[in-house]
Each structure stands twice: as C-alpha cells, then as structure tokens.
Amino acid sequence: MSSIAATAPAPPPASRSLYSPTVDFLLLGGGSLLALLALRLLWPQQEGYAWSFATVGVLANWFNHPHFAHSYQLFYRGYAAKLTSPRYSASLRFGYLLCGLLVPLAMAGFFAWTVLAGDARTLGYAVNGMFFLVGWHYAKQGYGMAMVDAALKKAFFSNTEKKLLLANAFIVWLASWLLGNQWLGQQAQFWGIVYTALPVGPNWIPVAQALMWASGAGVLALLAVRYACGKPVAWNGLVAYAAALYPWLLLRDPLLLLWVPLFHSLQYLAVVWRYQANVVRGRSASWRGRALRLGGFMGVGLALGWAGFWALPRWLGAHVPYDQAVFGDSLFLFIFWIFINVHHYFLDTVMWRKGNPDVAEHLFGMPPSPP
Numbered sequence: 001m002s003s004i005a006a007t008a009p010a011p012p013p014a015s016r017s018l019y020s021p022t023v024d025f026l027l028l029g030g031g032s033l034l035a036l037l038a039l040r041l042l043w044p045q046q047e048g049y050a051w052s053f054a055t056v057g058v059l060a061n062w063f064n065h066p067h068f069a070h071s072y073q074l075f076y077r078g079y080a081a082k083l084t085s086p087r088y089s090a091s092l093r094f095g096y097l098l099c100g101l102l103v104p105l106a107m108a109g110f111f112a113w114t115v116l117a118g119d120a121r122t123l124g125y126a127v128n129g130m131f132f133l134v135g136w137h138y139a140k141q142g143y144g145m146a147m148v149d150a151a152l153k154k155a156f157f158s159n160t161e162k163k164l165l166l167a168n169a170f171i172v173w174l175a176s177w178l179l180g181n182q183w184l185g186q187q188a189q190f191w192g193i194v195y196t197a198l199p200v201g202p203n204w205i206p207v208a209q210a211l212m213w214a215s216g217a218g219v220l221a222l223l224a225v226r227y228a229c230g231k232p233v234a235w236n237g238l239v240a241y242a243a244a245l246y247p248w249l250l251l252r253d254p255l256l257l258l259w260v261p262l263f264h265s266l267q268y269l270a271v272v273w274r275y276q277a278n279v280v281r282g283r284s285a286s287w288r289g290r291a292l293r294l295g296g297f298m299g300v301g302l303a304l305g306w307a308g309f310w311a312l313p314r315w316l317g318a319h320v321p322y323d324q325a326v327f328g329d330s331l332f333l334f335i336f337w338i339f340i341n342v343h344h345y346f347l348d349t350v351m352w353r354k355g356n357p358d359v360a361e362h363l364f365g366m367p368p369s370p371p
Contacts, residue, residue: 043255167215
C-alpha cells in the first residue's frame with residue numbers, strides 16, 4: 001500500500017478563488033455587465049442620465065476614490081525597505097524609486113510651472129494624457145485579472161496566448177482612445193480647464209476598428225483551441241478581461257459611460273481587499289483582530305480618498321491665490337484629480353508587476369523568498 005501511495009501521481013492542486021466562484025464572477029466583471037444591461041433596459045437615456053450622475057457621484061466617494069487611496073497605502077507601506085531590501089530585485093527597486101518619488105516630483109513641477117506661467121493651454125494637455133493612461137490602465141487591469149484568475153485556478157496561459165491577450169487589450173485600448181478623441185471633438189472641459197482633443201482623421205477609425213475585431217477574433221480562436229484540447233480555462237478571469245475592454249472602453253452612451261470608473265474600481269477593490277485580508281491574517285490570530293485591521297485599512301482609504309479628491313484641493317483653492325481669470329475657480333480640483341489618476345497608473349505598474357514578492361506572498365500565498 002505504501003508502495004502504491006509512493007508511485008501514484010499526486011492529485012491536481014485544488015482550484016482557488018479570491019472569494020468564491022460566484023462572488024468572483026460578480027466582482028471581477030460579470031456583475032458590471034449585468035448592471036450595464038439593467039441600466040440600459042430600465043431607464044430611458046434622458047431620465048436615466050440625471051439619476052446616474054447623482055448616484056455615481058455619491059458612490060464614487062465610497063468606492064472609486066478609496067480605490068485610488070488603497071494604491072497609495074500599499075505602495076508606500078514599508079517604502080524604505082522597498083528601495084533597499086534585497087528581497088526586491090534591482091529593477092523593482094528602481095521602479096519603486098521612479099514611480100514613488102521621481103514621477104510625482106516631475107508631475108508637481110509641471111503643474112507648478114504651467115500655473116506660474118499662466119499657461120492654461122499647456123495645462124489642458126494633461127487631460128488628454130490622463131485619458132491616454134487611464135485607458136491603458138483599464139486594459140492592463142483586464143489582462144491582469146485574467147492572469148490572476150488563471151494563476152489561482154492553475155490554468156496557466158502559454159507565452160503565445162499571453163502575448164495575444166495582451167496585444168488585443170492594447171489594440172482595443174488604442175481604438176477606444178482614438179474614438180474618444182473623435183467623440184469629444186476639438187474642445188472640451190475638465191473642471192473648467194479647456195483642453196484640445198487629438199484631431200483624429202476619418203481614415204484612422206476604420207483601421208483601428210478592423211484591427212480590434214481581428215485581434216478579438218484571434219483571442220476567440222485561441223480560447224476555442226484551448227477548450228477543444230481539454231486545457232483548463234479560468235472563465236471568471238476572462239469575463240473580467242472582456243468586461244474591462246469591450247463594454248467599458250467602447251461605450252459611447254453617456255448614461256452608461258458614467259458607471260465605467262465605478263465598475264473599474266470594484267474590480268480593483270476585489271483584488272486589493274483580498275490581498276489586504278491575507279496580510280492581516282498573518283498578523284492577527286483572532287477573527288476580531290483581523291476584522292479590525294481590515295476595517296481600519298478600508299477606513300483610512302475612505303478618509304484619504306475624501307481628502308485627496310475634495311477636502312485638500314478645496315482648502316488650497318480657498319487659501320492659495322492664483323489667476324482665476326485664466327484657470328477658473330476649480331484649479332486645484334483639476335490638478336489633484338489629474339495627478340491622482342495619472343500617478344495611480346504608475347504606482348500600479350510597479351505594485352502588480354510579475355516578480356513582485358509581495359503579490360506572490362499575499363495574493364497567491366507563495367512563501368516569501370529568502371534574501
């Protein structure tokens with residue numbers, strides 16, 4: 001009997017989820033698709049827009065703004081060690097230095113220079129840069145969700161499959177960004193600052209859309225071959241991938257477009273809260289202690305989100321003089337909203353990078369590597 005046990009193949013590792021298969025489906029993308037469908041069916045466009053605007057404005061303070069704050073909480077936790085510890089690779093330490101110190105200093109310098117120079121036109125270019133990076137971030141998050149679920153399910157993609165999924169994500173993002181510039185027109189405003197959209201010629205859009213649908217067809221063919229060969233498929237991650245790309249980035253219905261940042265944030269929070277729950281599990285043996293630590297993390301995120309998006313910029317707007325004839329009366333709201341959105345992109349490129357030992361330990365449960 002012992003001989004048989006010794007030679008028998010080990011059973012396949014148990015499939016895991018962030019929470020449960022159903023909850024993962026709802027939080028990672030499936031719930032957003034169902035919600036968008038319900039919004040479109042239940043409210044006519046004109047009546048629903050006002051309701052959506054008010055509802056999303058309230059919910060943003062509870063979900064969207066804290067999701068930005070959580071990225072700061074995770075990124076700067078133990079920051080000195082991340083710059084010096086051999087636990088982190090040299091390239092990762094450089095990433096923490098670049099995105100944690102040099103990028104925000106450069107951004108602060110840009111904002112200070114444009115305001116002191118009274119150059120509202122140059123300042124307005126920051127909006128298009130934000131939309132460029134936000135779309136890129138959405139696409140990479142969708143791809144990342146597919147990779148996370150595949151890792152949890154032990155349904156790993158080959159290098160060729162990963163390259164095709166990533167290429168399709170970027171193609172969809174590029175098509176969406178071009179469409180967005182065409183849809184917004186040449187003049188638009190963000191917190192009172194006028195910015196110029198990219199002048200997209202009529203011939204670029206059909207080319208971008210053709211590439212998008214061709215790469216999408218390639219992804220479907222890849223999945224069909226994978227399924228036909230009997231390889232495991234992490235479906236919840238692929239639903240999250242599709243939800244991050246096609247409905248969110250290509251919607252042009254103003255009613256539905258309002259919900260895009262909220263659903264993106266819920267997808268992000270599903271991963272961050274699981275990550276943090278695993279962190280506190282290792283620091284407290286009792287469920288009460290874990291609940292208090294996790295609740296404290298969420299509470300700090302809520303407070304930081306309110307401070308960064310509302311309290312601090314409003315206070316600065318009331319106490320720091322500037323040329324309101326040039327920049328309007330919401331300059332600091334403009335600066336803080338742009339800064340946080342853009343910096344969030346840079347923080348995430350480092351935190352969720354493959355090879356980050358914190359992600360391996362706290363999200364996938366791998367033991368920490370020795371220094």
